[in-house]
Amino acid sequence: MSRIDAHHHVWDLSVRPHTWLDSAKMAPVRRTFTLDDLAAPAAAAGVTGTVLVQVLPDLEETREFLTLAAGSALVAGVVGWVDVTAPDAADTLAALPEGLVGVRHGVQSEPDPAWLNRPDVRRGLAAVAAAGLAFDLLTLPHQLPAAVDTVAALPELTFVLDHLSKPPIASGELEPWRGRILELAAHPNVYCKLSGMVTEADWASWQVADLRPYVEVVLEAFGPERVMFGSDWPVCLLAAGYDGVAGAADELCAGLSEGERADVFAGTARRAYQI
Numbered sequence: 001m002s003r004i005d006a007h008h009h010v011w012d013l014s015v016r017p018h019t020w021l022d023s024a025k026m027a028p029v030r031r032t033f034t035l036d037d038l039a040a041p042a043a044a045a046g047v048t049g050t051v052l053v054q055v056l057p058d059l060e061e062t063r064e065f066l067t068l069a070a071g072s073a074l075v076a077g078v079v080g081w082v083d084v085t086a087p088d089a090a091d092t093l094a095a096l097p098e099g100l101v102g103v104r105h106g107v108q109s110e111p112d113p114a115w116l117n118r119p120d121v122r123r124g125l126a127a128v129a130a131a132g133l134a135f136d137l138l139t140l141p142h143q144l145p146a147a148v149d150t151v152a153a154l155p156e157l158t159f160v161l162d163h164l165s166k167p168p169i170a171s172g173e174l175e176p177w178r179g180r181i182l183e184l185a186a187h188p189n190v191y192c193k194l195s196g197m198v199t200e201a202d203w204a205s206w207q208v209a210d211l212r213p214y215v216e217v218v219l220e221a222f223g224p225e226r227v228m229f230g231s232d233w234p235v236c237l238l239a240a241g242y243d244g245v246a247g248a249a250d251e252l253c254a255g256l257s258e259g260e261r262a263d264v265f266a267g268t269a270r271r272a273y274q275i
Helices: 024-029 035-044 059-070 089-095 119-130 141-153 177-185 208-222 242-252 258-273
Strands: 003-008 047-053 075-080 100-105 134-137 158-161 190-194 227-229
Touching: 003 227, 003 258, 035 047, 035 242, 047 059, 047 100, 047 258, 059 075, 075 258, 089 119, 119 134, 119 141, 141 158, 141 177, 158 258, 177 190, 177 208, 190 208, 190 258, 208 227, 208 242, 227 258
Parallel strands: 003 047, 047 075, 075 100, 100 134, 134 158, 158 190, 190 227
Antiparallel strands: none
8 A cells, every 4th residue: 555654854954953952862863864864764664655844943944845845756745834923924825836735833832822822823824724735733732722722713724733732642641632632623624643652652662552542532533534644754763763653553553444544544644735
């Protein structure tokens, strides 16, 4: 089965600083990662297309990613960054080259848990919808109530929840995350990525069984037709290799039908990002 990896990154530390990599725990991934580095492990996992996702709140990075995508047979689309709070967000989006399939902002880093409810943010998200793009929700569990309000207010915009909203997998807690996910999934314009789970678990000792309760919630809430696989490479390397992440996803989805697995590993990403 031909697969799409709906969430990965690249970064070149010689081009611009990545201060988020400065802490000691990030040392294993504090180096440059390129599409060439991804090619072999992705191919081994049966991945023939990917979605390259922004790392920094930097429009130049987005332009560079779009250039990379234009020259790559692997990258099917880019989720970039645009300042959605800027009055000219619509003009900025219109000026970007082809290949952009979505926009993302690091909402998880915003101190205001209701950041998504701000009028300037909502105006920018409406511009994303008008441009025919998706918006990736990079949130933490305590920010999900604002996310629920926002997806309800913008039914014309496709939202894609990254990393299951980073539930506390290491501690094994399900609530209040589970209840908030069910509220979010009640809105049909929201999709969810099976991504970023191994780095929310215990990096050294995680097992597939640790991930399963969270995946079961997401599959029940969204259905396989709104769930998509993402590796979160190379961030995942802190806890697992590409093969480990892909293998865990296979095991977690083994109980699905052939058609449902086809959705999770390709079809859902194609629909959500129009690729």
